[in-house]
Amino acid sequence: MGGVNREETSARRRRGLGATPAADRAPWHPRRLRDLLRLAVADRQAIDADGLLPPENELMDEFSASRTAIRDALALLVDEGQIERRRGQGTSRVASYIVFDIAVPGTQDIDEYRGLTSGVVPRLLHRSWTPAPAPLARRLTGVATGEPCLAIEYVLNARNEPIAVITNYLRASEGEMVAEVPFVADFYTFLLDAGVDIADQATTLQARLADNEVAPLLDVEVGSPVLAFEQAIRNGRGEVVDVALGVFRDDVRMTASNFVYRPPG
Template sequence: MRDPKPRSGGSGVSLTRADRARTVASVLRRQVMRGAFPGGVLPDERALIAEFDASRNTVREALGLLRDEGLVERRRGVGTVVTGRAYEHPLGELSGLAEVLQRHGVVVNEVREARVLRPPLTVARRLGLPEGGMAVYLERLRRVDGIPLSLDCTYLIPEVGEPLLARAGKTPRTLENHDVFDLIETATGMPLGSAEVSVHATVTDPATCAVLEMPAGGAILAVERLTRLADGRPADLEFLHLRGDRLTLHATLDRATRYTDPSGSSSS
């Protein structure tokens, strides 16, 4: 089947087959990553052609994009099958990554480093530490059912981090079997209050690729999260490196809660 002539996007721009394939792949990618296909098998080409009103070549190109990302593969006699999926981390709740991931499988935290150190000046300032003050540093690799999903680098204020290290010294598997948020609340006897989160996507450096067992040049979601105790004090500053091909960040947003200033105008 030959591709039709390029279609107009409504603004005078002609959409190429590559444009159409990218659009199809975007929808299928989301379905694949959410486990939407029963048995892990995608609909056959004829069904996809009908669903997306696309040519066979466009559908095949879209499936090729997903194959190159390691999400699907073609198996003779079976069809296109899912070979990778992603796990959702909700941004609308203050929960640790391990708390979320344990809903999907067996979570293992590999402790790569745990020690007291002098943090970088910018980290010390974010944590409200005096210049030259010390912090506790934790670095952990998280796996779900054996698959590396994130590399977490965490700086904790001394009154939070030092009890964690002391507890880990008595029970070595403490840092492996518990989420940092749970440990913080146990150590301080105080619940966590709020967190500031920023996210950006970046190409992974070779060392991080090796730790996360990712293809060279793969993308990660770099998350910076400053968490505060209920009394407003900073507790920890985390730099999370999430595999972009295995983790998605999810939030439900309400436009009705937009900020309205005293003059009555709303701000988005």
């Protein structure tokens, strides 16, 4: 009787139609755009032979962002020491990286994991469908540049203290599964409660300084040391279904381990 089928509902959600107010499309915030531009800085594919990033107009097209948003995000990267901007010469990468692999040993049952994270509570900052820029699309399995993904940005609290600012980017198929699910626990529990298949993860860490975007959210001074990370969450087929970008406060001591999810029955 005039209903909308599941395929139509999914398409509307991806376009930002028929979504909850928390999931409405919103312009890029400089903080989130800065994180994605940092991926472009780290990616050799985005740097030309002279070490230059694409010009502003190309970045505007790639990220579907305004010139002001691009400039604000680039200014944050300048403050970090990631890039250098010279009038008439373009934007060049100045940060260098030491890259290494890290394996996280051990497994644990998901019920045990829930018990360990029961005191972790997110404070949602932003939740919307957004087109995947190239650096993000390269990391998400089967996602082309410009295809929709679900962005969820939040402050992670533990023992009533803010410990991290994180943005997770989910593929559309997994994003549709969680789009209407309340986000009230840690992110793994959030995914599992929605029925998302997750099997393992890989995390890259790098020391950084808190800028004027994350410092107030973490209740630290601008310039305080923080630990930035990039995480890929994979399903049982080895596909990357989610990419997370964020920073932890420097006084956080965290033990990370992979887990084995054993479905009921």
